[in-house]
Amino acid sequence: MNSPTTPSGDDRPPLHEPAAAGRLPDHRTMDRPTLARIAGRRPGGPGARPRLPHPATPLVPDPTWFARPESATSLHGVLHGARVAVLVQLLGPDRAFALAAPASCHDCRRRNDRTDAGHGARAAHWLTRYPTDLSAAFGHAPSPEAVTAVALHDVPHHASTPEQRAAYQQHRTAVDLLKAADALDRYRLPATRWWPDLHLLRPDGNAMLTALATGRPVHLLHLTRSLDAIRTSGHLRAFDRHRHALTRAEAHQVTRSVTDRVRAAAPLLDLMLAAAATGRTRPDAGPFLDQLAAAVTVMPYLGHLCFETAAEYLMLHSTSTATKNCAELGEMNNHLYKQLAFTAVDTMGALFDVGRFRPGHQRLLDLIDGIEPGLSQSAAAFVRDRLAHRFTATALTPAADATTFAFTGAGTDDLRTAAAPLLGQLLFREVRLLDRYPQLYQLFEQEKAAEAWTHWNGRRTALPYNAACGPKGEIGVNPVGPHAQVTVWTAERCTRGLLHRAEQVAAVPAPRLAPWAFSALRDRRDEDRWKNRAAALA
Template sequence: MIFEVTPDAPMRPKGTDYLHLGPIHLRTYLRYESFLTPAEHDQLNRTVMTGLRAATPFLDIALHNAAGQATAAPEFIDQLSAAVPRVPFLGYLYFEVLSEYLMLHSATPETKSYAQAGELNNWLYKRLAFAAVDGMDRLFDLARFNPRHHQLVQLIEGIESALAPGAAEYVRRRLSHLFARTALHGSQDVATFTFEGADLGTLREAAPGLVGQMIFREIRYMPRYRQLYHCFEKAKALEAWDYWNSEGIPTPFNGVIPKGEMGINPVYPRSAVRVWTARRDSKGYLHPDEEIEAVLTPHLASWWAPPRRRQTPSATGESRVEPIHTAPSPIPTQRPRHERGTRMTTMPLRLLTGINRTSEPSSGSLILAGDLYRAMPDTHTTFLGREPVDRAWSAAFDQLIPLSTTKRPQGPDFTPYVDELTREVGTHIEKTRPHAIHAQYLGFALSLAFTRAADGIPVVSIAHGPEVMAAERNGRERETLREVAAASTAIVAPTAALADRIDCLTGRRFTDRLTVIPWGIRLSDARVRDRPPPRTGPLSLVHAGRLDDNKSTITVVDALALTDQPHHLTVIGDGTLREHLRQRAIELGLRDRVHFHPFLPRAELWRRLPAFDAFVFTTRGLEAFGLVLIEAQAHGLPVVYSDLASVRELLGSTGVPYTPGDPRSLAMALDEMGRDFRRRTALTEAALHNARRYDIAATGFQLSQLTRCVIRARLVRGWSQTEMARRIRLRSGDLGRPLRTGRDGGVSLGAHP
């Protein structure tokens, strides 16, 4: 999308530095502290004071350095690193100072090219964050940013070696002054103030910025935060909007140095906002397409809470994960993979699911199912499938039961077929007694049987795409999809684009039940091999997938006849159009440039992928997700893709789009990539970075958490389906993204994302 904001007069760009929000956090807390119970109030004060006392030696060292003392830089950095787990705000200061150092002092050709365009090199701070903390691409939490001195030097050397020698000294000098400025009240003398022996009342007056930041973070970890969220955050949002208006800020950015985080003030009275959908050209630039009517309104975003875990220092100075204890739940609890070292009793979650096809990894959905339920170790999953059964693939499930009811398609025999299948499924439900049912494919026969036989067991429906295409073509299929949606407590789609199509098919009656949980692959199995330096010239291309009309492999075959360079293409897959595609390649004189291989097991496909220069994706209709795109990117392949909404949602600027179904548009994109080896190098780096966002372990965790919320909601009697969906959304927090219709303009004031 493209947003055009036109103020009534020229405006100087202004940022809102979240590092200075501490006094606002403290002032808001003091205004509404009566909302806390006495026990919560005492616990909050104890936690804040425990952290401050443990970090007092470093806090005073930082003030001494701000006043002119010069602690040795390595010692300063190591003490800073040790203090971050006690006072997480220091991690934010540490990161911002290093980001500033890199962006202001970098002198690489990449940085110079950005400077010529009037921009800072934002890639530097991203590389810093992702290299410094494992998993930062999945949970961007700067409280975990605390490299020691030797790690700091290694980090900067890996980003720009010339800057490594001066990094530690810069941090010492800059962070000391920034800490004094953001932590202390303006009336305090940095040369004489000390944290040693100060009580909380004194610190609220003398260091409101620091105390406010700590209180803000601790409140967000309270078990009751979901009930307190609007009380505390709405007041801050109103104050922020008022400040932006009084300062003349229609488009605030986050920080002192703009880092690509731009927002729109939803209540600015002196500007007009126009909105367009946008199309992307072959170079990645956006162009206005269709103007839409949109009104920005000042609403607070949906409730959000951080993951219910935190890093705490152990007696040895190491960090460990510590669960936050709440009242016991009547259903099993689950831990993320990284929490498995903690003491926490876990009962398996019993799930029933299935796909009404032969039980083997012969399609993207079946491969996904095998990976997904392997990624949920605290579950006991029974899978209903069809014979023959691939024994290696079926090991992903605790039990695989072949269905015996004979399959019948939509038509006169479909109703008795579903009735018979429902009776068989009901028998399996009685035997397995699942806590929840996962109905794969939102509108096919087995999902219909699951929902009809559930008898009060909550159903989470998981959309895969083909059932949505069928429902868009056929009225009976549409009625089946609507029946399953109506009976589901939650509906999961892998992309917002697919969720929106489901929302349209169901008349937007179940919007509150729709949740987006992206799919993923087993990233731990992907291996990026050494590749020869990119060259200018013809490309070795690969395309993998089902060979049918929707996948539109014909587009790339026709495109090769239009390219200026003699690119070569390998097509991997089976389907109804395989022979037609082979004949088309011969007709176009491409017999020696287009090669066909049958469907390959994933391990073999992954072994071959690094041998190619680029991957070509050609689907022209609906694509639910496109796992093969992430597989290609995970192996370092630049991707040329048909510009569909769902694919654009996954790849964005990390791939090269072309007009779906247009061979000439694809030919131009391929020739441009063949000529520009520097761009291919950049796309390889972008591909690897983007692929890291889609780990099947994250998909499994999010789906498991949503399922547990569904079960917990079902246990409370008297809730309507709509109320249950709303409560699930509150409990599941930010794990899955609820579908947004675009009517609300959400604003959230909080810590750095």
């Protein structure tokens, strides 16, 4: 479904030439030389095509809906709207069709093919004024969330007004879906500088977005919401609910320690906010990764993000035979990040804690090349950009403005307002360092586990984490899934290292925590280093 091309007799230069010179007309149509040039610059990958979850219904907007006749046949015209509607259906199957119909005409009120600020709001106004046109064509009238998504699709997060941010929070998923679908269709534009930056896509569903854009392997179950929703949202609620179980001295110790950690890591945290918010502040990747490694000892949460980002890089960029074989089965090559974890930290087998993943720049490149020679070529820049975005997306509250908030000088009240997810994670981890935590373990951890089970059941997720073995060898099963039926088997390993079921075991998953003695949740060496933290805060 390509954009309309100019007639063969047209003597205008190919569109990519004025694009390179910065002299594009207000309305643009595609030509065959430019299409060929775009096709020759398609992002690479191991060559496995993604398996799409379901067929999409073509939704082609009526040319008469467009503000100007020339707009209907331009780069943002009828066919662009139809492609975006298809991408919305592929990215968001839960609510796809209801959003896809309005998405097909998200650019119908454009006045030109430039930025044209406000064209989203004009299209949203058109949708609310003429809803019967849409319902007559597609059988769906525009819903409030769809109208909001169309209104905000052209508004950068950092430039939104308080009213727009409030609307975004109310209909966040729909806005993110339309923005992502619209961004993926930017690969048709004549200059690569206008193509989407995949590092800046929203965390949820990023693997699928990357696969659609580049043809890299993808496991479709990665579309389920990520661990971030559980890891960052429930901690502060659990801490606040049970904080009175702490003595006054313990509460002071926890709060003071968190404040010290934020103060020590603030220069790096603010650097990541600046890099993610505008994209213009990009530190040199080498010094950034070394600074990150030093900060992980103060704020282990950064080690989690660094490991997950490096794992993303490995799985998305590997071209090994094993990765290609996994891709043909619709799977990611999970062995890559397991090898990374156990190679990077010598004691990972005794206490699995990626909060201790802090390799630094050169060590990270050596680790990646040790797993797959030559793979580290673009790793440093990827980790820098992607980690800055992931930190900003998971550390700040949704309504916070990353362009104005700073961790430097921030107190606990400031963190509660602008960085509640990060504050909750830090407080929760700090409680685990208390001498009395074995007594508090059930109280705090059961609360967080219940948050996870509720999250999974609300999304009908019986097998979280894709039911794939994680780095520790565990398999994700929701123990309170109302419709799940689980059969347990022992396994034997063959000469190829593969597991084969052997004997069925009469076992039923139960929503109970493992006893404290079997839960490795802290390392005394880390506690001692932090208690003697004068050097880190100097």
